[in-house]
Amino acid sequence: MINETLPPESAFSRAVYTEIRPAIPRAHWPAEALRATFAPSSDGLSLESVFEGLPPAYAAMASQMVSRAGVSMVLASPVAYLASAVVRARRWRDTFLYALLPFLFAIPLMAALGNGAMRISIALFGLNTLALIVTHIKLLQSRAIMAQNRFAAKIPTPGLRIKVPTGTPLHPHT
Secondary structure (H helix, E strand, C coil): CEEEEECCCCHHHHHHHHHHHHHCCHHHCCCCCEEEEEEECCCCCCEEEEEECCCHHHHHHHHHHHHHHCHHHHHHCCCHHHHHHHHHHHHHHHHHHHHHHHHHHHHHHHHCCCHHHHHHHHHHHHHHHHHHHHHHHHHHHHHHHHHHCEEEEEECCCCCCCCCCCCCCCCCCC
């Protein structure tokens, strides 16, 4: 389901244009705005795209360039907040995942110190396991929400006149 269509004047559309323009010869651009559909990748660090109106080879090249732009393109997109939620959830999940093994090996080591130390390490292992399960569920939910939010954008073409608001930089990170 496509949630919104960005006009050629949007900062994201202009950022995509500046990214793909050098690779596509002017003769292969359509006369009107180029329509493209974007979806965040499952890790939230890049965008997957499909360009309509370009020859297949140039559409594939444009899609690769958008994907290769990575995080900078995601930050300019309307799904930036969803992608950041996925990255945050994955970071917490990985933290509890990497803490799981030391807690597991601490149980027999603490047994040598006494039953109290062993019980504390078992409790910490159990809490860490519970936190790992909760954060993994949160990661799966964040990914599912992000996967549902595809969007379309009309990319300006060379020679297309668009109204650009004054004072807005061409690239959102400059």
